[in-house]
Amino acid sequence: IGTELLTNPSVIFLDEPTSGLDSTSAVTLIRVLRELALKGKTIMMSIHQPSSQIFQSFDxxxxxxxxxxxxxxxxxxxxxxxxxxxxxxxxxxxxxxxxxxxxxxxxxxxxxxxxxxxxxxxxxxxxxxx
Known part of the structure; x- marks a missing residue:
């Protein structure tokens, strides 16, 4: 994800970005993506079985x-x-x-x-x- 951000894309597509992460890391990643969205980036992702906290963080x-x-x-x-x-x-x-x-x-x-x-x-x- 970090490498892709170097090109400063306006839209970011992610396929299961939380797979393989523990719950704390998954929440942290989603929080960072949310901050990017609040700064004007469009974030689109597929995600399976998000925690309740992650689910409620989606726009x-x-x-x-x-x-x-x-x-x-x-x-x-x-x-x-x-x-x-x-x-x-x-x-x-x-x-x-x-x-x-x-x-x-x-x-x-x-x-x-x-x-x-x-x-x-x-x-x-x-x-x-x-």
């Missing part, structure tokens, strides 16, 4: 199931969104773990989530275009 979240979008928005809105679809997270549960568990349950649930996202996106587009 925007795009969740995929079978390479299809099932959620796009602020991390703080994700659990409420899935609750409106009938999928309620247990109290005090890591949102990222809940979402991973939900998406990995079975194909029927993934299909429901993909279809719901398409319907919600269409509804939002109609709402904003009037």
């Amino acid at each position: 925007q979240l795009i969740l995929l199931a079978d390479a299809k979008t099932i959620f796009m928005g602020k991390p703080s809105n994700a659990l409420n969104y899935f609750a409106t679809l009938g999928h309620h997270a247990p109290l005090q549960y890591n949102p990222a773990d809940f979402i991973m568990d939900l998406v990995n349950q079975d194909k029927e649930i993934r299909e429901h989530l993909k279809e719901a996202y398409i319907q919600n996106k269409s509804s939002n587009n109609l709402q904003y275009s009037t």
Whole structure:
């Protein structure tokens, strides 16, 4: 990551930058990336099983199931969104773990989530275009 920053890119793409790091190092790395974002850099990353602290530090979240979008928005809105679809997270549960568990349950649930996202996106587009 440091080598890439030497070229002063405006956009930084990272594929699982926290893999192999202990939890403290992962949080530190995400904090540094967040500081870069606050200074105007666009940071895009794929990350698997983030801690709750890391999950909540994201500005925007795009969740995929079978390479299809099932959620796009602020991390703080994700659990409420899935609750409106009938999928309620247990109290005090890591949102990222809940979402991973939900998406990995079975194909029927993934299909429901993909279809719901398409319907919600269409509804939002109609709402904003009037």
